[in-house]
Amino acid sequence: MSEVLGPSEAVLAAAVARRHLLEGESKVDLATSLGISRFKVARLLEAARESGMVKIEIVSPLGIDTTRSGELREALGLQHCVVVPGSGAQADPGVSAAAAALLTEIVTDRDVLGLPWSRSVSRMVDVLQSLPEIPVVQLSGAMVTPEEDSSSVDVVRRAGRIAGGGRHVFYSPLLLDDAASAEVMRRQPPVRQALDHVADVTLAVIGLGAWAPDVSTIYEVLSPAERKAVTKAGAVGEAAGVFFDADGVVVDTPLTARIVGLTGSQLHGIRHVIAIAHGPQKVKAIGAAVRGGLIDSLVTTADTADALLASVA
Structure with a gap:
């Protein structure tokens, strides 16, 4: 069952997902910057995926299936x-x-x-x-x-x-x-x-x-x-x-x-x-x-x- 995020955690999860997945910031650096544990960072990333906030799509190169x-x-x-x-x-x-x-x-x-x-x-x-x-x-x-x-x-x-x-x-x-x-x-x-x-x-x-x-x-x-x-x-x-x-x-x-x-x-x-x-x-x-x-x-x-x-x- 997907985790239900409260408003503040949803905002935090979105920030963590953006910085980790799009900007390449490591989980360790995120934990230090945000003052939370690495386990909390990992939980937020998982919650972001399960809630549908993060959607991963694999796109084929042009011309190849x-x-x-x-x-x-x-x-x-x-x-x-x-x-x-x-x-x-x-x-x-x-x-x-x-x-x-x-x-x-x-x-x-x-x-x-x-x-x-x-x-x-x-x-x-x-x-x-x-x-x-x-x-x-x-x-x-x-x-x-x-x-x-x-x-x-x-x-x-x-x-x-x-x-x-x-x-x-x-x-x-x-x-x-x-x-x-x-x-x-x-x-x-x-x-x-x-x-x-x-x-x-x-x-x-x-x-x-x-x-x-x-x-x-x-x-x-x-x-x-x-x-x-x-x-x-x-x-x-x-x-x-x-x-x-x-x-x-x-x-x-x-x-x-x-x-x-x-x-x-x-x-x-x-x-x-x-x-x-x-x-x-x-x-x-x-x-x-x-x-x-x-x-x-x-x-x-x-x-x-x-x-x-x-x-x-």
Whole structure:
């Protein structure tokens, strides 16, 4: 039951609350100044809260849903989780800004940053403003699509200019026509030398694709027979050309040998992987990537967070 304050105590409680909560005056200093005990100061503060005189409101930073972020981080066991209000394409600018802010917050001058080809990663780099002086490594070849005019080389170069610590790039498609062509490409000195630096990467930002129409760039360029073969291999999603199943276990598909980029074991070997992914069709793939330990942190949208929370409830 809330304590009922008399008029004089209400005035005193308001003064104590104002000086302590707004002006930062310590309880000890308040007790000395007002000639009362520290216990009396504590009782007045508690009474001010219980009576409704003091109301504490936690306001989320603009563009971040802190409540959902905390709930999803705990539910999935992530190191970091940032949830942006909204859904769909309207949330893309906020997702990109949040991913850039998270990267800027956790990167250190001892890291080596890895970036693959991804539309979401490219958009993040568009708004990225600062990085320590660290190397940036290209993790995969590029998917060239009519909708995108940025390649993986361009993404790494732009990030490298911001960091100023050097960059390791190579020119190659992500997916070649056959395994032999991909092997020849991987043996080319510039490609081999750049891919050798993947082992040095300690922090990466990736996009996650679900194995379904409109949510995977790779899916869109394949024939129906090729899509079916990848599905038959058990893939539910892919990240930088690495395919994984519903448990997040990396799987070999008919496309794996045709991919030029990091391997599944190399993705697992990166100390911290931030994934940018949102949309109802990606919920299963995101959950799988978390279960398989492929990602450590996530930037997503409110609708996706709600679906992920429902899936683990």
